[in-house]
Amino acid sequence: MDVSALIGTRLRMQRLKDARLFSGWVDTAVGGMVHVSLSSEEDIEEGDHFFCEGHTFTHRLSFKAFVERSLGNGKGARYMMRLVAPPVSTTANEHPRYRVPPMSVTLTAGEDVCQGTLEDVSIAGLGVMSPIRFDKGMLVNVDIPEPVGPMRLTAQVRYFRNMGENEDAQLGLQIFGMERESAQKWVQFVHWVAVGNRPRASA
Structure with missing residues (x-):
């Protein structure tokens, strides 16, 4: 399953260097790139690596990615993230948001x-x-x-x-x-x- 299945859904993100958790929305996703928006400014820097997890109605997709670019987004923040490996798909029992x-x-x-x-x-x-x-x-x-x-x-x-x-x-x-x-x-x-x-x- 491709990451494009997560467009419009909530994405959980855990930064690998300090295990801090973040939550954002998948705006766009194609190939190995994902654009994620957060409702508030966070101390996320270009180059930070994350373990990410999202849900569809039937599956959970997890993947590792790093922030390639930080983009402006008005009151919040938006990030361009590049996957470092293909996403892993497993059967999910959680409702996507x-x-x-x-x-x-x-x-x-x-x-x-x-x-x-x-x-x-x-x-x-x-x-x-x-x-x-x-x-x-x-x-x-x-x-x-x-x-x-x-x-x-x-x-x-x-x-x-x-x-x-x-x-x-x-x-x-x-x-x-x-x-x-x-x-x-x-x-x-x-x-x-x-x-x-x-x-x-x-x-």
């Missing part, structure tokens, strides 16, 4: 209600930027509007990561439950994104 253009969703937990921004999806969960804090373990209702929805799902907060002062926080949600109709829409939506479609961003 796919990036989507920012989409407005409504988050509700008790009396707390806010507008969040959907950033990535998988069959089992989603990533949302939230202006208010939701503690780990809380159950949150997520309302997703048209054209993807309307649908409502209940999810449990797996992590809440502050991105900086006066910045929204990153919320990792694991789907806890939803009505049958919403479940069907959600699965269709994730598969639709997985094959390269992208919904229009909403304000």
Whole structure:
């Protein structure tokens, strides 16, 4: 399986010199080159070597690569990485995560209600930027509007990561439950994104 199968998915990266972990998105991948973007600036240097791992619906791809060039990317960072050997493919039992253009969703937990921004999806969960804090373990209702929805799902907060002062926080949600109709829409939506479609961003 070629690394191009990872385009649009989350990539885990472990730097070999210090075992530090990073996480980014595969923007493009062809042959022995992979372009990876991170949401924030990191102390990654040209020449750094990494062990990388990504997932498709059926397989896990792992490979070693080094940073050939650092590219500008606005608020975050983007890197051109060159594989040092062909990727190794094994059967996976983890759901891949796919990036989507920012989409407005409504988050509700008790009396707390806010507008969040959907950033990535998988069959089992989603990533949302939230202006208010939701503690780990809380159950949150997520309302997703048209054209993807309307649908409502209940999810449990797996992590809440502050991105900086006066910045929204990153919320990792694991789907806890939803009505049958919403479940069907959600699965269709994730598969639709997985094959390269992208919904229009909403304000």
